[in-house]
Amino acid sequence: MAKRIDVSGLSAFYGSHKAIDDISMTVEPRSVTAFIGPSGCGKSTFLRTLNRMHEVTPGGRVEGKVLLDDENLYGSGVDPVAVRRTVGMVFQRPNPFPTMSIFDNVAAGLRLNGTVKKKSELNDVVEKSLKGANLWNEVKDRLNKPGSGLSGGQQQRLCIARAIAVEPQVLLMDEPCSALDPISTLAIEDLIGELKERFTIVIVTHNMQQAARVSDRTAFFNLSAVGQPGKLVEIDETERIFSNPSVQDTEDYISGRFG
Amino acid sequence: MSNVITEKRPVADSAPRPPVTLRQARLPRWSPPVFALVALAAGAGIGLVAGLDSKIQWGLIAALLFIIGTYAVAAKVEGARQAKDRLATSLVWIAFLLAVLPLASLIWETVVRGSKVLDGYFLTHSMGTLPDAMVGGGINHAITGTLQQVGLATLIAAPIGLLTAIYLVEYGRGRLAKAVTFFVDVMTGVPSIVAGLFVLSVWILILGFGPSGFAGSMALAILMMPVVVRSTEEMLKLVPNELREASLALGVPKWRTILKVVLPTSIGGITTGVMLAIARITGETAPVLLLVWGAKTINNNPFEGAQQSLPLYVYQQWQQGSEASYDRAWAAALVLIAFVMILNLVARGIARWKAPKTGR
Known part of the structure; x- marks a missing residue:
């Protein structure tokens, strides 16, 4: 199931503006990798290059390699x-x-891709996915109601x-909890812990406690000045990043002494 | 230690302040309608005394008196800010009345005059060989013609307009998209007679076809297309980009994303836009006059021979100038208005039915 991601020499552009510069890292399979860093340092842009969503943005362009198990x-x-x-x-x-x-909503991906046709098969997948997202018990009686009627936290789990x-x-996951209350956040963090048994998970977060709680490895991104491209400062075991990072900038950022 | 503040802070006035109250004098709630009545009466009185013939002048005097009177009284009783508020409110109301009065009187006039001859016979019979000055006859041939011409025009214009809008919003980048947008804007401003003349010169004069409902449809389609493009474009732009990204991130190809996510989300607004465009071309007379010519009998084939249409029927009956033809013109106008109104209601119904659901 889960695959390793190997990024080497990756730069992303918006038109002529370079958003991230020469990033290389490895994301281990069946683990949670967290991206932290100040706003505008290119975490989300980098995340979007990992499934080629960056080029959906007009002017979006990528240089470098992203290997998914050697491909x-x-x-x-x-x-x-x-x-x-x-x-x-x-x-x-x-x-x-x-x-x-x-x-x-849950069946959308399968239906729109045309991969699953039979109704019974679809029922199974929907139930399994909703259970996987810890949402089944809350919505099993109203599967035919519109998805936009759910609360924010439920909607986010529906999207998962x-x-x-x-x-x-x-x-x-691009800051999946930033619009949610602490209880929904907790639900999603628990979910991330369960999902990493099956998937390779990369999560961008502004919440350092969250990164410390859910991730196995943490990458710190930074930019030297506004308008400059973002760079990967370091990536290491989460424990090491939060206790004894090898770069001074990381320590400053994590301890709130930034800038 | 150079920035130490040495000055004393200002001390509050020791003189006792008057007790603060949040209440103040207000005009009673019945005052605006009473003022309006008084102003109307005064306007009528002044009009009578001064011997003004036009009721419009009476109304204008009354409106002016109402505005000035309300402002003066409110300024006296309530204060300057409330007076300005009431002034703005009065202006808004008067603007509303000015906008609605012509519309209401138009509908009233049409209903009163049009219902005289409007009955089942009128709707189900054509003019046939009936002499113009005689009572009788009907608009069945005009209804058939209008339905066919507008239907064909929609069949041509709606798909082209829809696809153009999808191209502009979802795919269009750079020069081509700018050029298309520009020409759509230009087309919006084309007068209907010019569209008619264009089709006349190409279809009838150069290619040598005779007059037909289809020729009229082509001109109507030219008029309809930019409206459809514009309204559809606006609706597609309203679809949040997040929905497109959500679908793309599921591995759904772009064309399916547009078909299954973007269009369903905006289908209500798009349908409304198309319906309004249909309503707009239903009343067009000039191209129909040039290309369809008008007829007295039912012609069920829109591709061959002259046809009738409702607006053209109204125009021709009015031109004949007899009492009977005036009545027929009004009745046909009433049918035309009813047709457009039903289209609008249907559009609203579809928009509401298809709107993204938010309920729990």
Whole structure:
């Protein structure tokens, strides 16, 4: 299931503006890797390069290599659609499809891709995904109600269920809890702990306690000045990053003595 | 230690302040309608005394008196700010009345005059060989013509307009998209007679086809297309980008994302836009006059021979100038208004039915 990601010499651009510069790192399979760093340092941009969502933005362009178990995502002949089926994504703001019911939202990936046709098969996948996202008990009686009627935390878990329903190898999460209250955040953090048994998880977060709680490894990004491209400062075991980082900037950022 | 503040802070006035109250004098709630009545009466009185014939002048005097009177009284009783508030409110109300009065009187006039001959016979019969000055006849041929011409125009314009809008919003980048946008803007401003003349010169004069409902449809489609493009474009732009990204991130190809996520989300607004565009072209007379010519009998084939249409029927009946034809013109106008109104209601119904659901 889960795959290793090897990034080497990756730079991303918006038009002529370089957003991230020459990033190399390895993301281990079946683990949680957290990206931390100040706003605008390119964490989200880097995350979006990992499933080729960056190029959806007008002017978005990428240089470098991203190897998913030895296969370069940016190699010639690679279909971005196939990449995104393998590397799923959860966004900052919950974004269930407003025209679809809860059931249809979870089934959306499969239905729209045309991978599953039979109703019974679909039922199983939806139930499994909703259980996987710890949402089944809350919504099992109203699967046909619109997904936008759920609370914010439930919507976000619905989006996670939708993302894992297509059985990706890797799950990217772009600040999945920043719009949620502490209880929903806790629910999602627990969920991340369970999901890492099956998926490789990369999570961008502004909450350092969250990074410390959920991640196995942590990467710290920074930018030298506003308008300069963001860079990877270091990546290491989370414990080491938060107790004894090897770079002074990391320690300053984590201890709140930044800038 | 150079920035030590040495000055004393200002001490509060020791003189006792008057007790603060949040209440103040207000005009009673019945005052605006009473003022309006008084102003109307005064306006009528002044009009009578001064011997003004036009009721419009009476109304204007009354409106002016109402504004000045309300402002003066409110300024006296309530204070300057409330007076300004009431002034703005009065202006808004008067603007509203000015906008609604012509519309209401138009509908009233049409209903009163149009219902005279409007009945089942009128709707189900054509003019046939009936002499113009005689009572009788109907608009069945005009209804058939309008439905066919507008239907064909929609069949041409709606898909092209829809696809153009999708291109502009979802794919269009750079020069081509800018050029398309520019020409759509230009097309919006094309007068209907010019669209008619264009089709006349190409279809009838150069290619040598005769007049037909289809020729009219082509001109109507030219008029309809930019409206559809514009409204659809606006609706598609309203679809949050997050939904597109959510779908793309699931590994859904772009075309399916547009088909299954973007369009369903905006279908209500798009349908409304198309319906309003249909309503707009239903009343067009000039291109129909040039290309469809009008007829007295039912012609069920829009591709061959002259046809009738409702607005053209109204125009021709009015031109004939007899009492009977005036009545028929009003009745046809009433049917035309009812048709457009039903279209609008249907559009609203669809918009509400298809709107993204938010309930729990």
